[in-house]
Amino acid sequence: MSSPLDLLVLGNAIVDVIARTDDGFLAAQNVAKGAMQLIDEERAEALFAVMGPATIVSGGSGANTAVGAALLGAKTGFIGKVRNDELGGLFAHDLKATGVSFSVPAATDGPATARCFVLVTPDGERTMNTYLGACQGLNPADVEEAVVASARVVYLEGYLWDPPAAKEAFRKAVKIAHGAGNAVALTLSDAFCVGRYREEFLDLIRDGSIDILFANIGELQSLYETDDPDAALKALRDERNGRGLHLLALVTRSSEGAAVVKGGEIRTVPASPIDELVDSTGAGDLFAAGFLAGHARGLDHVTSARLGALAAAEVIQHIGARPQSDLVKLARSRGIL
């Protein structure tokens, strides 16, 4: 249980229920295109009843990152909560089948395994409706000290701020990681999620809880409440944490590539070319996976970001947020690994 990990991910354990749709359906269902919206069980049933034929694959932002990093060779673990039902079994199976260690016991009662209804429009944009279900049972007892202390990087989802007990699990992990001298990474997850927890996320950045930040430009603009992407990037560049240090931050900008923000500098990495945008679900998750796997291999930040861009490009060219190609082979063919 406490053999060293390159990466330990805490996240909501979610199975994606994916359907193709069109903008008219999103409008009729009154959902914000491109965002993640929390829904209750009743709404989940109503939405499922009217959506199109579905494909079910494991998801969860942090879990997608864990799988991508493991496929790129990082020794990775995951902490999250499922129920002992069919979809929970799928989620656990898929982590183990990709080499991610996962030993949090499934809940034996209470709500079902979380599911995210992912609506994919013809432009490849995904709109997410999440029923948190069993994720609400994640709590500090699920965070084992020895496991967390063994991980060089602990990666946390901003989405963990949604289920109340998960926030305490998050804080416990930060304390253990820093006590062991390891790094803590945070993804801002979603612009609306940032809207819900803006002050708390800024506090985490400024009080030294976070060493590495992942965000897309929309989330960053939400964090700094600005319409100007460059202003948001500059504000981030100038952040210093409680120890007077600059953060390492990775900011993705879709087809415009990514920015590596460190030590008062902003360096850009281009997006990896794609043939066709099929489903953007998991783009940010896989960028983080590639970056963190590169980091674990001792690559420099820019090369790690290129690996992130490559993993993101792979995942947006098919349905679902888990890689379908051999990422190591792909990276080798591009001269990144």
Add this chain to the structure above:
Amino acid sequence: MSSPLDLLVLGNAIVDVIARTDDGFLAAQNVAKGAMQLIDEERAEALFAVMGPATIVSGGSGANTAVGAALLGAKTGFIGKVRNDELGGLFAHDLKATGVSFSVPAATDGPATARCFVLVTPDGERTMNTYLGACQGLNPADVEEAVVASARVVYLEGYLWDPPAAKEAFRKAVKIAHGAGNAVALTLSDAFCVGRYREEFLDLIRDGSIDILFANIGELQSLYETDDPDAALKALRDERNGRGLHLLALVTRSSEGAAVVKGGEIRTVPASPIDELVDSTGAGDLFAAGFLAGHARGLDHVTSARLGALAAAEVIQHIGARPQSDLVKLARSRGIL
């Protein structure tokens, strides 16, 4: 419930659990490549535990045909049995979401909804391991006389010979359909399935139970126990049923296209071109869907077979046995509709 249908399908109600694999895994698991093998619950759990990350989509040979025909404009119904569990909910949802009427009540106890572990090798071939679960509960009471009598074509899976009570449901449907003056179609399903029920299938063909036969060449060779595909085709061409009539038969030959066998003649239709063979699951099912939808539209047999070839080509270019493109649009772009 008894508004007229173009097509009513009786089949095993199965959800596909699909994973990519390699030939070494098939050998290690001792499964016959390309075939459908029945497994029990214990074996299902053991196989799932060792297979790779999975994608879950609705499947079932006949249900795939029903969905394809409905997407091509045929008014279609389905009869099959699920359990009231998560995967059963997915199966029923996906039929309804594609316009297939489905009103057989889900079992409220007994085995879980059937699942087929589909192992896809890099060559695009699929190897199937089916746990029949709730399908074993399909019985004659699920076959409503008014619904069957309303359908111009009743289409039956050879696989229905596996769950014992389903065979009786099958026979009841044949009797009602012929009593109402409608046509009965049968698919031979799988070469090993033909091996299990060869004499009974030949009896069905020869005693006049079947008006339209679908088979791939391997199934036909199994039926006539010959290594020679042309000999099998000729044997089929010369069959006459109990009323002295030739069958209408459609025989698929993968990349070699399909044969339309009728009235002592064999006409061939080329395979529809593809960019890449990704997953051959559903090829035969969608060929039947296209043919039957063309038949329902009043197209001649050869044109209907071309529509079948087109639908088959669509489904083998992605993971899963349900169409992901607009088949009508595709057929129009090729001048078939």
